[in-house]
Amino acid sequence: MTDRNDGPAPQSSLAGAISRRRTFAIISHPDAGKTTLTERILRAGGAIQLAGNVRAKGERRRTRSDWMGIERDRGISVVTSVMTFEYGGCVFNLLDTPGHEDFSEDTYRTLTAVDSAVMVIDAAKGIEDRTRKLFEICRLRDIPIVTFINKMDRESRDPFEILDEISSSLALDTTPLTWPVGRAATFVGTYDIRNDTVHTTIPVEESDPRMVQVREELELVDAALPEFDRESFDEGHLTPVFFGSAMKEIGVTDLLDALVAFGPAPRAQNTESRTVTADEPQMAALVFKIQANMDPNHRDRIAFARVCSGRLTRGMRLLNTRTGKSFVLHTPQFFFARDRQLAEEAFAGDVVGIPNHGTLRIGDTLTEGETIRFTGVPHFAPEILRRVRLDDAMKAKKLRQALTELAEEGVVQLFRPQDGAQPIVGVVGTLQLDVLQERLKGEYGVSIGFDSTPFSLARWATGDRTKLEAFMMANRSSMADDLDGDPVFLASSGFMMRRTEEMNPELAFHDIKQIG
Numbered sequence: 001m002t003d004r005n006d007g008p009a010p011q012s013s014l015a016g017a018i019s020r021r022r023t024f025a026i027i028s029h030p031d032a033g034k035t036t037l038t039e040r041i042l043r044a045g046g047a048i049q050l051a052g053n054v055r056a057k058g059e060r061r062r063t064r065s066d067w068m069g070i071e072r073d074r075g076i077s078v079v080t081s082v083m084t085f086e087y088g089g090c091v092f093n094l095l096d097t098p099g100h101e102d103f104s105e106d107t108y109r110t111l112t113a114v115d116s117a118v119m120v121i122d123a124a125k126g127i128e129d130r131t132r133k134l135f136e137i138c139r140l141r142d143i144p145i146v147t148f149i150n151k152m153d154r155e156s157r158d159p160f161e162i163l164d165e166i167s168s169s170l171a172l173d174t175t176p177l178t179w180p181v182g183r184a185a186t187f188v189g190t191y192d193i194r195n196d197t198v199h200t201t202i203p204v205e206e207s208d209p210r211m212v213q214v215r216e217e218l219e220l221v222d223a224a225l226p227e228f229d230r231e232s233f234d235e236g237h238l239t240p241v242f243f244g245s246a247m248k249e250i251g252v253t254d255l256l257d258a259l260v261a262f263g264p265a266p267r268a269q270n271t272e273s274r275t276v277t278a279d280e281p282q283m284a285a286l287v288f289k290i291q292a293n294m295d296p297n298h299r300d301r302i303a304f305a306r307v308c309s310g311r312l313t314r315g316m317r318l319l320n321t322r323t324g325k326s327f328v329l330h331t332p333q334f335f336f337a338r339d340r341q342l343a344e345e346a347f348a349g350d351v352v353g354i355p356n357h358g359t360l361r362i363g364d365t366l367t368e369g370e371t372i373r374f375t376g377v378p379h380f381a382p383e384i385l386r387r388v389r390l391d392d393a394m395k396a397k398k399l400r401q402a403l404t405e406l407a408e409e410g411v412v413q414l415f416r417p418q419d420g421a422q423p424i425v426g427v428v429g430t431l432q433l434d435v436l437q438e439r440l441k442g443e444y445g446v447s448i449g450f451d452s453t454p455f456s457l458a459r460w461a462t463g464d465r466t467k468l469e470a471f472m473m474a475n476r477s478s479m480a481d482d483l484d485g486d487p488v489f490l491a492s493s494g495f496m497m498r499r500t501e502e503m504n505p506e507l508a509f510h511d512i513k514q515i516g
């Protein structure tokens with residue numbers, strides 16, 4: 001797609017800089033080709049030396065990004081990182097998400113920091129489980145979705161069948177903006193529907209059977225599918241669809257050109273009191289992730305903050321509106337796959353890393369002084385609850401500190417029973433427990449084991465203060481405080497939970513806590 005008329009204006013103003021930002025994530029089911037596509041995108045964006053470093057699967061693909069033993073041993077990607085590159089006059093921030101579903105909470109939080117998502121679908125498999133789950137999160141947040149149907153160089157389903165599946169199973173309108181030229185072994189490129197151009201690896205004549213097929217099928221597309229509608233896309237009701245092969249580097253620039261052309265640029269974000277638009281002059285940022293040990297030689301803790309409005313500059317004084325404390329931003333950093341550099345300035349849409357010693361938490365809002373708090377960063381009720389068993393009782397204090405730090409980072413959720421019993425950790429997937437165990441040992445020298453608990457559910461309890469206190473008194477052995485001191489009711493079963501809800505209609509029990 002070469003039509004850039006609807007793309008960003010080349011302005012140097014704040015609004016111009018912001019309109020050139022494209023902050024997105026890739027969502028997919030494992031094996032659909034997210035890693036390959038990420039590499040190709042970075043390569044197209046000129047970050048060619050980085051391509052090949054993204055992978056973290058298997059020996060051959062080992063890279064420095066495997067900073068953690070567990071990642072190396074299991075060949076999975078645990079970290080969420082951000083990759084910044086320029087393409088087509090835009091500054092792209094690609095937020096990577098962990099591949100393994102045990103780290104889904106991280107992924108969900110990352111999705112709160114993007115303006116769009118690219119949904120990668122394996123052309124032979126169609127919509128798979130995890131794609132659907134991630135799609136649902138995007139829908140909850142009205143995140144516009146661009147679809148990339150990958151692996152067209154292999155035997156695949158019929159394009160119409162895939163489009164049909166997207167619209168029926170996700171209730172999402174589809175508008176193909178390209179069409180495959182050839183299939184499987186004869187797949188050689190794409191036809192750009194809006195601009196009537198072909199992007200093929202070999203010259204293909206109009207008389208070529210592949211082009212004849214394209215023309216015939218496009219008549220059906222015209223008749224059956226809606227035109228691309230920008231508003232509908234922005235609202236998350238319609239997805240533009242691209243066909244390609246990440247492996248063969250086909251269709252990748254179609255996708256990037258589309259993101260340049262119709263973004264979306266950084267969106268407005270809600271706070272408890274008002275909506276903040278990206279082009280407001282005052283800077284406001286939201287911490288959506290904390291990461292320790294990015295560099296194994298230098299123990300540090302980085303808060304990843306998305307700039308939501310205005311311009312951030314190095315040396316500026318920022319207010320953390322949760323604590324009311326301000327600090328000088330000495331060393332904000334940009335990330336390029338695994339490399340980083342000092343960020344002198346950043347604009348709404350950008351993601352900066354802020355080194356800190358535990359003063360920043362997930363959900364924190366940073367401003368130039370205004371006391372607003374962004375909403376929408378979720379904590380999900382954990383699906384697995386375990387009591388931490390300390391091997392060496394002398395290390396109790398150390399364990400307390402370590403658990404707090406790791407919970408602040410979002411490795412696990414921490415619940416302190418109100419009756420003073422040993423802390424309980426909550427996770428979505430068991431791999432998180434392995435990470436906790438390994439990091440406690442490796443970084444804090446504390447060995448732990450896990451014991452089962454009588455609890456299988458955790459729910460945040462809210463309601464009238466007096467009633468809540470009475471409830472907590474009556475259920476002391478099932479109550480815990482989370483990291484922020486908010487009360488959590490622990491239930492032994494779904495049945496118990498429902499009963500408790502019925503018996504306490506004046507209280508509410510939540511499986512999602514919005515932080516920030």
Ligand code: G4P
Nearest residue numbers: 029030031032033034035036037150151154245246247248
């Ligand atoms: P993921 O991050 O979504 O898990 O997927 P990844 O990119 O690792 O791709 C999964 C497998 O699919 C890889 O094969 C990769 O090479 C292959 N693949 C990705 N894109 C395409 C494509 O467009 N066409 C074809 N034919 N294959 C594709 P693998 O066998 O697991 O690894 P490898 O040995 O090929 O690297």
